[in-house]
Amino acid sequence: MNENYLKLPQKIDEHFIERAKKLSTANLADGMASLSIRRGGCMDPEILAVDEKMRFCATAATVETEDGDNLPIHIAIYQAEPGYALVVDGKGYRDRAYMGDLMVGASKAVGLEAVVLDGYVRDKEGLKSLNLPVFARGYMQRSPAKKGPGKINTPILCAGVEVFPGDLICGDYDGVIVIPKEHIEKVLKKAEDKVAYEEKRTKAIEEYEKNRLEGKETASLAPQWVSEMINK
Ligand SMILES: O=C([O-])CC(=O)C(=O)O
Numbered sequence: 680m681n682e683n684y685l686k687l688p689q690k691i692d693e694h695f696i697e698r699a700k701k702l703s704t705a706n707l708a709d710g711m712a713s714l715s716i717r718r719g720g721c722m723d724p725e726i727l728a729v730d731e732k733m734r735f736c737a738t739a740a741t742v743e744t745e746d747g748d749n750l751p752i753h754i755a756i757y758q759a760e761p762g763y764a765l766v767v768d769g770k771g772y773r774d775r776a777y778m779g780d781l782m783v784g785a786s787k788a789v790g791l792e793a794v795v796l797d798g799y800v801r802d803k804e805g806l807k808s809l810n811l812p813v814f815a816r817g818y819m820q821r822s823p824a825k826k827g828p829g830k831i832n833t834p835i836l837c838a839g840v841e842v843f844p845g846d847l848i849c850g851d852y853d854g855v856i857v858i859p860k861e862h863i864e865k866v867l868k869k870a871e872d873k874v875a876y877e878e879k880r881t882k883a884i885e886e887y888e889k890n891r892l893e894g895k896e897t898a899s900l901a902p903q904w905v906s907e908m909i910n911k
């Protein structure tokens with residue numbers, strides 16, 4: 680095997696994955712906000728799901744490739760296992776698709792949780808009906824190249840974000856976020872605290888609207904932190 684083809688990383692504990700699955704990528708981004716990590720771990724906003732309903736949280740397995748070459752992606756799929764998302768740095772190459780419904784079907788068959796690709800895919804209809812979360816820049820019908828070698832399970836820079844094999848990666852309707860494995864616990868706790876705040880704030884907003892419509896006197900809708908910043 681090529682020296683740049685490495686084994687799958689250690690899988691993230693299932694209890695972390697379960698907690699992450701209850702959070703949106705926006706919640707997770709809030710959990711990442713205070714860490715000094717390139718763009719808070721959020722991939723380029725053009726990396727979107729082929730179907731808005733798709734979402735996932737999984738352990739990242741990585742591929743690095745270029746110029747529409749999908750040979751290393753093939754190899755990574757056939758050595759993959761359930762519980763991983765395949766994260767492919769295709770350097771945003773526009774002139775070929777990297778994969779289509781056959782390769783995504785194979786990804787699903789081996790138990791991959793998702794495919795995230797900095798590049799383009801094809802076979803839109805087939806991809807939607809396979810229902811495996813696929814996140815990419817968009818569609819290009821031209822066939823992939825087959826060249827190699829590329830790299831498997833080495834650190835990558837994918838769509839503006841550093842991804843180490845074994846990191847937590849999650850995607851939903853808003854896009855894709857990567858949480859470095861050493862920060863998972865802290866980020867989940869911060870994100871969960873933010874959700875608790877948002878639930879309280881949503882109630883306050885609904886209450887305010889109800890009172891206003893009923894013609895009742897109401898205190899200001901501004902949250903405390905806004906008042907404090909204005910009165911500084
Ligand atoms: O032909 C290819 O290499 C890519 C493709 O369309 C598929 O995976 O369905």
Ligand SMILES: [Mg+2]
Pocket residue numbers: 779780781801802
């Ligand atoms: Mg095809």
